[in-house]
Amino acid sequence: MAPPQRFREQFDQIQRSMPDVPLAMGPDDSAEFFYEKGVVLARDGEEARLVEDTVREHFTAAPGLTAEHVRRAGPETNRTGVTRIQVGDPARGDHRGDPAVANALRSLRAAESRTGRRLVSRNHVVHIAVNACPGDEPVPVPRSEQPNPAPAGTPYDPETAVGVLVVDTGLMADHRDCPLLAHTRGDAQIQECDEAGVLQQYVGHGTFIAGLLAAVAPNTDITVRNTLNDAGAILESEFGAKLFEAVDQGGWPAVLSLSAGTSNGRTDGLLGIQAFMEELRDQETLLVAAAGNNGSATPFWPAAYADLPGWESAVLSVGALRGDGEYGACFTNHGAWVKAYAPGERLVSALTGFRTPVPYVYQHSTYDTCRYGFGYSCTCRTPRHTGVLSEPGEVPGKPDQVMFEGYAQWSGTSFAAPVAAGLVAAHMTAQGEADPRKARAQLLAANAEYAEVRGAHVPALLPPTWRPVPVDPPDEAA
Template identity: 35%
Template sequence: MTIYGKMCPATEPEEPGHTEPVPAIAGDASAGDGVRVSVVDTGLWVQATKSPDTDWLAGVTPADQDDVENVSSSAIHEYAGHGTFVAGIIRCLAPRTTIEVEGALPNGGAVFESRLCEELREALTDRSDPHLISISAGTHTRANLGLLGFEILAENLGLTDGTKGLVVAAAGNDSSDQPFYPAAFPWVVSVGALDEEGFVADYSNYGPWVDVWARGSNLVNAFPGGTYTCYEPPNKGQVRNFKHLAQWSGTSFATPIVTGAIAAQMSATGNFDDPKKALDQVEKAAPTCKDAKAGGGKHLGPL
């Protein structure tokens, strides 16, 4: 089966107005120490891990050589830097987290379900044995049926109780209450996006299947340096120039805020065996979203 889904940015990358990441780097430099995270995404633009402008990404690695993302500085392709941006947000919330990036979605727009499941299986059975798996992509399905491959994978690898490895996934950006998979699976932590005021972002999916909420609008993090020509209306053809950072919006980027918050909680409590317990602790301490559209869900992480 081919998933005609999408990455989960709501906008194309924009030139940022400043040179610091949003959210900012956590004051506790040890946050995330001992926690292993796999980012299943577009791969890693490794130059970001070596640049002094994005030094919070130092030590982040591709899962293997096939997961390195190649980007032309004269023509940055669509969805380029997505996985790097996501990894950067996790590192800002939990600076000592060990992160590997999988290149499951190099083309952004479509992928065989078998390919995505294989990358997730590799992440979960990798020698690094991740505690958390962050996925900022997904799809709606015919008749809102779940993805069979994911269901089989969850059953075979013991994902349903959240102790083998907790999957955190973006709720999608269609302004819809229809389930978006894999986020809508009950064994996945589904993340919706808030704007800077704490209201549900106008692009974010919503509904009772969305578990938690985090800021997803106008975040700033690592991005390939070079020239990007917009692919989508209303800005199609507009040329933007980047110097290692971009501003970006979407449930894609709310997702790593939640992942980073869980990682920070795990290291703070010394709990490396039960990521679900860490999530429950973070949720218990978090405020309830002030927007009724969030259905009483909790707001995790900073605005």
């Protein structure tokens, strides 16, 4: 199947945000993930040397490549335990796969079979879960409209507040003008608008997530880190170190809310964050991670660690329900590795413009039909707008511009995850439970709500203050 056009549009946007890193789309020419061209990852030390030697020998007879292409492209040792190894001339990024990287991976298959251990990996792009194939773009909401979920009744108490860390894009400059975010702290968004004063895509992502968390669980101390500041994307080789940096700044929190990840075509996790995940496993922190928006059953990492032995209690993977809460949203990833679902379609939270209205120009046009084959009024189709980008051969109309004045409506598993994280934190407060992993287990055990996702009945975590959004037609169509 040819890569979806929206995925190609996102590839181009991420490539523009990372101009010095040539990217490829994979695996091969399909639209499943993005990765760095000409580079593979290996564990430090003997394994990295084995990878170098094996790839160099393999490439001696390969056309257009020489052994000199194979060299270290990263530090010998670091906290994440991985090294970048260049295996070819990356040249320029494009929508195709990278044969040099594919050949390097194949050259290590025999060694991996002998050791029973993965030795090499692509250097994937980890992105916020609305970035590659997003649920939609934000829609302005009047200030007179309540957030959805609405603020719960539990007051903020600094003595008992549950610590929640959000690793995402930074906070908008006017976020404290939203009453929900009066106690939120962390990193500022580095650049909110472009040279013309127009809001850049995704910059309010972390602020929106913080607003959802504060609404579902007001008795929380929320810290937001701008780890994913550049278009919500970062290389896997850098992501593990950034996660360590985020927890080192304030210590391991009770709950870590993460709305980012990538698939990699495998079922054993990401090499670049394995050291972080192993340390997480030995902490008390609960990682609540978004399942991704590719409409796929392919594992999306790190959310899919929830299905790996040793991480079952440490990670909660969260998919998105559509507006009425009865079925899965058209875009949500799904499968046995997704352990719970929460509202993730047309939620309302803080964005920006509380002080001064801020313009935004849509980047993507809506579709005539759902990209995933569903028949209800999903976010692929409504609300209608014309974006800067368009399908090949189309003549786009003038892109629509809107003004944000505080609140927005937005969709994605990016937002289902903090709703679930908020429910865990609220349970900790209500039950006096200090252990977030026990709170996760108790919350799921006590849950009586279910939804249908691709024919499976799954746990539906519905906040008491969440207002369902009517869906037309009401029945699932795919």
